[in-house]
Amino acid sequence: MTTAPRRxxxxxxxxxxxxxxxxxxxxxMPLRYGSERDEHVAVRTAAGLFDLSHMGEITLTGPQAAxxxxxxxxxxxxxxxxxxxxxxxxxxxxxxxxDDLIVYRLAExxxxxxxxxxxxxxxxxxxxxxxxGFDVTVRDDRDAYALIAVQGPQAxxxxxxxxxADLDGLKYYAGLPGTVAGVPAMIARTGYTGEDGxxxxxxxxxxxxxxxxLTDAGRERGLVPCGLSxxxxxxxxxxxxxxxxxxxxxxxxxxxxxxxxVKFDKPGDxxxxxxxxxxxxxxxxxxxxxxVGLVAAGRRVPRAGYPVVDAAGTVIGEVTSGAPSPTLGKxxxxxxxxxxxxxxxxxxxxxxxxxxxxxxxxxxxPFYRRAR
Amino acid sequence: xxNPAQLRYSKxxxxxxxxxxxxxxxxxxxxxxxALGDVVFVQLPEEGQEVTAGESCGELESTKSVSDLYSPVSxxxxxxxxxxxxxxxxxxxxxxxxxxxxxxxxxxxxDDLLSADDYTAFAGE
Numbered sequence: 001m002t003t004a005p006r007r008x009x010x011x012x013x014x015x016x017x018x019x020x021x022x023x024x025x026x027x028x029m030p031l032r033y034g035s036e037r038d039e040h041v042a043v044r045t046a047a048g049l050f051d052l053s054h055m056g057e058i059t060l061t062g063p064q065a066a067x068x069x070x071x072x073x074x075x076x077x078x079x080x081x082x083x084x085x086x087x088x089x090x091x092x093x094x095x096x097x098x099d100d101l102i103v104y105r106l107a108e109x110x111x112x113x114x115x116x117x118x119x120x121x122x123x124x125x126x127x128x129x130x131x132x133g134f135d136v137t138v139r140d141d142r143d144a145y146a147l148i149a150v151q152g153p154q155a156x157x158x159x160x161x162x163x164x165a166d167l168d169g170l171k172y173y174a175g176l177p178g179t180v181a182g183v184p185a186m187i188a189r190t191g192y193t194g195e196d197g198x199x200x201x202x203x204x205x206x207x208x209x210x211x212x213x214l215t216d217a218g219r220e221r222g223l224v225p226c227g228l229s230x231x232x233x234x235x236x237x238x239x240x241x242x243x244x245x246x247x248x249x250x251x252x253x254x255x256x257x258x259x260x261x262v263k264f265d266k267p268g269d270x271x272x273x274x275x276x277x278x279x280x281x282x283x284x285x286x287x288x289x290x291x292v293g294l295v296a297a298g299r300r301v302p303r304a305g306y307p308v309v310d311a312a313g314t315v316i317g318e319v320t321s322g323a324p325s326p327t328l329g330k331x332x333x334x335x336x337x338x339x340x341x342x343x344x345x346x347x348x349x350x351x352x353x354x355x356x357x358x359x360x361x362x363x364x365x366p367f368y369r370r371a372r
Numbered sequence: 373x374x375n376p377a378q379l380r381y382s383k384x385x386x387x388x389x390x391x392x393x394x395x396x397x398x399x400x401x402x403x404x405x406x407a408l409g410d411v412v413f414v415q416l417p418e419e420g421q422e423v424t425a426g427e428s429c430g431e432l433e434s435t436k437s438v439s440d441l442y443s444p445v446s447x448x449x450x451x452x453x454x455x456x457x458x459x460x461x462x463x464x465x466x467x468x469x470x471x472x473x474x475x476x477x478x479x480x481x482x483d484d485l486l487s488a489d490d491y492t493a494f495a496g497e
Contacts, residue, residue: 020406020409029437031409032409035409035410035464036409036410036435036436037410055380095456108448191408202474223398229435229436232436299433300412300413300415300431300433300438301412301413301433301438303437303438322414323426323435323436324412324433354438
């Protein structure tokens with residue numbers, strides 16, 4: 001079955017900017033506007049403007065919204081204060097990861113769940129099913145929001161130029177309703193780049209005005225429009241997992257090295273608890289593969305799916321994401337390696353790059369951490 | 373995009389200069405460079421290497437993918453562009469000029485090389 005890709009509210013803006021578009025999870029999205037390396041560097045050194053309207057928003061409201069999310073997700077959402085956000089996951093009964101999520105507590109009885117575009121329907125269906133026993137309404141808000149991100153060290157100054165909201169008081173992983181460039185928006189200090197920055201959830205009808213105002217405010221501060229290509233290299237350098245690469249239904253959060261998101265001590269039962277408790281014990285006693293960073297010694301690029309081998313040529317793991325890193329100037333990868341080979345500095349590790357075993361250094365993630 | 377009229381083109385998006393003293397210069401087209409995105413690494417055939425029309429003789433790494441480099445003609449490589457090895461971004465910034473890739477002493481060329489106009493139509497520009 002083929003269907004025409006969906007277009008965001010900013011589609012005409014992207015085309016006017018000459019963007020190279022790509023089909024991503026059923027959406028026609030900007031891959032890059034010019035050089036993806038220049039866009040990447042702009043986010044690290046100044047600021048970048050992203051259209052992320054493909055992300056899937058789902059709103060839960062009602063007296064038992066918090067309890068429903070405690071049951072449906074692995075995190076302890078009832079402990080999140082209004083105005084704050086959490087990185088969390090939704091897992092199957094067998095512990096497999098269905099998606100990684102950011103959940104914003106908008107009010108005492110209102111949460112917004114942001115799912116990956118590729119998983120938004122699954123997450124919506126699962127939340128609806130899992131919330132059935134609770135006094136809560138699950139609403140599909142995918143079409144209710146455009147999502148624009150401003151990321152980079154200049155992001156606070158740029159956003160401050162178009163809003164009176166208290167950005168200094170807005171902490172990392174916090175969100176507040178406000179007015180930006182004259183339009184209502186939920187302002188969140190979140191992102192997927194390893195830099196300071198904001199994500200703005202606004203009505204699709206207001207998206208173009210918001211984008212234009214941010215573009216104008218950023219002109220003197222090095223802001224450039226950025227596509228999904230640099231978003232991927234930015235998150236790779238920052239060691240952030242991407243669903244479908246580092247996270248899949250075949251893995252539990254513990255397999256992915258993200259067991260910290262599972263909160264066993266929260267009140268009540270939750271979907272996947274028994275399987276996840278077993279996964280936690282196994283990860284502590286007999287870890288399977290471990291997610292690590294690889295830095296290439298040469299210039300050929302390790303790509304997702306390439307085998308990782310030891311000095312004898314035995315397969316010891318697999319690359320999940322790889323790209324040339326603009327910041328480090330070398331190819332980087334994330335890979336799952338057998339625990340015996342996963343310690344940083346382990347020698348003899350190579351990636352099988354189309355038949356040639358290319359030497360790589362095992363390092364701890366992330367590759368890049370911004371100076372604060 | 374502007375595909376120079378004096379060049380000929382392959383359906384694998386390489387260009388071939390006029391043959392002078394038996395030697396032609398080869399590169400990838402602007403269309404191909406744009407589709408690849410930023411080229412970060414090139415592996416080129418070396419001097420003396422035999423290349424065959426339509427067969428892979430190197431690779432181009434970009435941010436998102438790796439692509440085989442094909443030779444549009446058969447022959448012996450007489451030179452490769454060290455400037456591009458040192459600065460692969462030349463492939464993006466000047467694909468038809470400073471971003472040339474290698475030179476071949478031509479022994480045989482296929483009969484389906486395209487003119488600039490035909491290539492422009494083929495590439496759907």
